Amino acid sequence: MRIVRLVGSAVTAIVLLGVFFRLEGLHARILLAVWPQYPDALPFQGGSMWQMGVRTVQLVLLSTFLCTAIGIPLGIIATRPRYRDEWAPVVNSLVNAGQTIPSLAIVALALPLLGFGFVPALVAMVLYGLLPVLRNTAVALENVDRAQLDAGRGMGMTPWQLLWMVELPHSIPVILAGIRTSAVLNVGVAVIAGLIGAGGFGAAIVHGIDLRVPPLVWYGAVPTALLAIILDFFLRRLEEILTPRGLRLGTKRP
Amino acid sequence: MSDSVIVFEGVSKVYGRKKAVDNLNLSIRPGETCVLIGPSGCGKTTTLRMINRLVEPSAGRILINGRPNDAVPPEELRRQIGYVIQGVGLFEHLTVAQNVGVVPRLLGWPQSRIQERVEELLALVGLEPAVFRNKYPRQLSGGEQQRVGVARALAADPPILLMDEPFGALDPITRERLQSELLEIQRVVKKTIVFVTHDMHEALKLADRIAILRDGRLVQYDTPERILWRPADEFVQDFVGGDRALKALGLIPVTRVMEPAANGKARTAGPTGSAGQERRRPGEHAEAALAAGSVPATVPATGTLRDALSAAILNGLGDTPVVDGEGNVVGWIRRERLLGVLAAFPGQEAAP
Numbered sequence: 290m291r292i293v294r295l296v297g298s299a300v301t302a303i304v305l306l307g308v309f310f311r312l313e314g315l316h317a318r319i320l321l322a323v324w325p326q327y328p329d330a331l332p333f334q335g336g337s338m339w340q341m342g343v344r345t346v347q348l349v350l351l352s353t354f355l356c357t358a359i360g361i362p363l364g365i366i367a368t369r370p371r372y373r374d375e376w377a378p379v380v381n382s383l384v385n386a387g388q389t390i391p392s393l394a395i396v397a398l399a400l401p402l403l404g405f406g407f408v409p410a411l412v413a414m415v416l417y418g419l420l421p422v423l424r425n426t427a428v429a430l431e432n433v434d435r436a437q438l439d440a441g442r443g444m445g446m447t448p449w450q451l452l453w454m455v456e457l458p459h460s461i462p463v464i465l466a467g468i469r470t471s472a473v474l475n476v477g478v479a480v481i482a483g484l485i486g487a488g489g490f491g492a493a494i495v496h497g498i499d500l501r502v503p504p505l506v507w508y509g510a511v512p513t514a515l516l517a518i519i520l521d522f523f524l525r526r527l528e529e530i531l532t533p534r535g536l537r538l539g540t541k542r543p
Numbered sequence: 544m545s546d547s548v549i550v551f552e553g554v555s556k557v558y559g560r561k562k563a564v565d566n567l568n569l570s571i572r573p574g575e576t577c578v579l580i581g582p583s584g585c586g587k588t589t590t591l592r593m594i595n596r597l598v599e600p601s602a603g604r605i606l607i608n609g610r611p612n613d614a615v616p617p618e619e620l621r622r623q624i625g626y627v628i629q630g631v632g633l634f635e636h637l638t639v640a641q642n643v644g645v646v647p648r649l650l651g652w653p654q655s656r657i658q659e660r661v662e663e664l665l666a667l668v669g670l671e672p673a674v675f676r677n678k679y680p681r682q683l684s685g686g687e688q689q690r691v692g693v694a695r696a697l698a699a700d701p702p703i704l705l706m707d708e709p710f711g712a713l714d715p716i717t718r719e720r721l722q723s724e725l726l727e728i729q730r731v732v733k734k735t736i737v738f739v740t741h742d743m744h745e746a747l748k749l750a751d752r753i754a755i756l757r758d759g760r761l762v763q764y765d766t767p768e769r770i771l772w773r774p775a776d777e778f779v780q781d782f783v784g785g786d787r788a789l790k791a792l793g794l795i796p797v798t799r800v801m802e803p804a805a806n807g808k809a810r811t812a813g814p815t816g817s818a819g820q821e822r823r824r825p826g827e828h829a830e831a832a833l834a835a836g837s838v839p840a841t842v843p844a845t846g847t848l849r850d851a852l853s854a855a856i857l858n859g860l861g862d863t864p865v866v867d868g869e870g871n872v873v874g875w876i877r878r879e880r881l882l883g884v885l886a887a888f889p890g891q892e893a894a895p
Contacts, residue, residue, distance in 0.1 A: 436630025443597055443705075444646050444695075445622035458636040533636035535679035
């Protein structure tokens, strides 16, 4: 039942985006009609909307996946009793420092260190998007009800069983919210990554700004915004569906 | 000593410079309910948590069935000891049935056996399985949650049950009811129970033996009767309270001073039931009250001498009816007998 709803949401999101990207001719005509003074602006030489869309989605999904795969284990490690005392402050200051650095700076730093292209952009996005996942995982695990932890331990759960059977199920909503934040953030960084040749919608936007051609900027910006909104919507649904039923009862989460 | 289930041998626990538990020697007999009681910070919870090694002692050792409790890994030890806490700690993402089945699942029981056991236990703690099985903790009242907590602790049929202020967060009425139910359950399951509380009333009601702790030291370990009649020192005396004699009366069943109603001819102690029934020769006061159509104070047959005294006072120390669950008079409390028993008390009842 859950899996059906999950797949349903995913298919809806993909179809909506796919259709929008495929209608590039229509978008181009509308934009050129609004800005008739730039007749040569579109089609964009850097690639079709479909190609840019695929590249952007690749960047976002891959970076979000890596953020999740790295951030959740780090958050778990940072909250284990053995490491908590040393690691919790480190994680905290890292998260705080990380959020004060603009994404533009991260991308700019990636350029001299890693060069141009897809991989440097991906690395920058992972670095930036890691923090929300890490922070939310650590916060969620820190806030699991003490009584339930005490009960679990007192009933003879090993630390792993406690993590798997009690702590993680309770942390799912907050961890997923972190992943959602990270994913939406990464859409924005993916655009900025256009500066270092990562491709995607960023290429059109950067190019459009360079050449002072508004329709080109719009040609990249509108599908980017749509991608962010649909991603956010889908991940909210994912949170709802994956949150254990017993936790959705009674108290409402903001 | 050797037949004790749990034995503390010179156990201490030191936190920094504070001795939470100081050279504790205590043995708890099988099937008994041992209540640990004392003011906050007396070390009672620490003592309890050392039994299942949620806290490791700084010195001394704890034997469970003659074996040191650190002879096996802590998780293995804990799965054989039921654990109930004040916060209940039901897993909110699991159903009632899944909560009760946690320890059996950890022990690798087959699913069918777990299911069977869950049904059995829910019934035991007074929760209709068909109604509660698939509910989630957040859908339950506090009292229902703690019933599930007790069922969960009993799931793998552990010989020992540790209860850390399990009813502390409940309203007084629910608390009383759960205490009574615990006594009922204990009559069936006959566990060795270690129960922590700071409520003397609760201790007196539940305990076979009470251990009074102060600043980590055992002050007195005795039956409730002896604690009340023979407090070991001024601290215990103060702790049990100035009304300890009345509390002691609360330990004696009313049947001890009751004069049974003759011929088992039960009557109803209300104006309606009394009409037309054969009149025995009960006390004048109650008789007058019955005749006048007013209800005299009555004592339930399951009550205590304390209840009897209270009701007798309300009846002007006149004869007081003892009634069963349906309101039938099963006996009488007579002034002379009551006063005689009270006058004879401290000497008689101090014996263990």
